[in-house]
Amino acid sequence: MSTKNQPQPAEPHKQAAKKGVTAELSAEALHNLAGWFDVLIQMDLAQKVRNEIRSKEDGRRLANQDSGQTK
Numbered sequence: 577m578s579t580k581n582q583p584q585p586a587e588p589h590k591q592a593a594k595k596g597v598t599a600e601l602s603a604e605a606l607h608n609l610a611g612w613f614d615v616l617i618q619m620d621l622a623q624k625v626r627n628e629i630r631s632k633e634d635g636r637r638l639a640n641q642d643s644g645q646t647k
Contacts, residue, residue: 601609
């Protein structure tokens with residue numbers, strides 16, 4: 577099958593990427609992308625805080641078990 581008959585991507589950014597052209601993002605697209613990354617960063621920070629709290633609780637639990645105290 578020849579490459580001329582293959583379907584082309586409908587989205588302009590995919591067409592540009594296929595041709596090796598840098599696609600420009602609109603202001604709205606940049607705003608949405610920045611918001612999306614902001615949410616990801618917030619989720620990552622929240623997970624790190626939860627992990628730190630869990631780690632401290634596990635450390636206390638192990639210290640209590642070593643000293644003979646159990647919950």
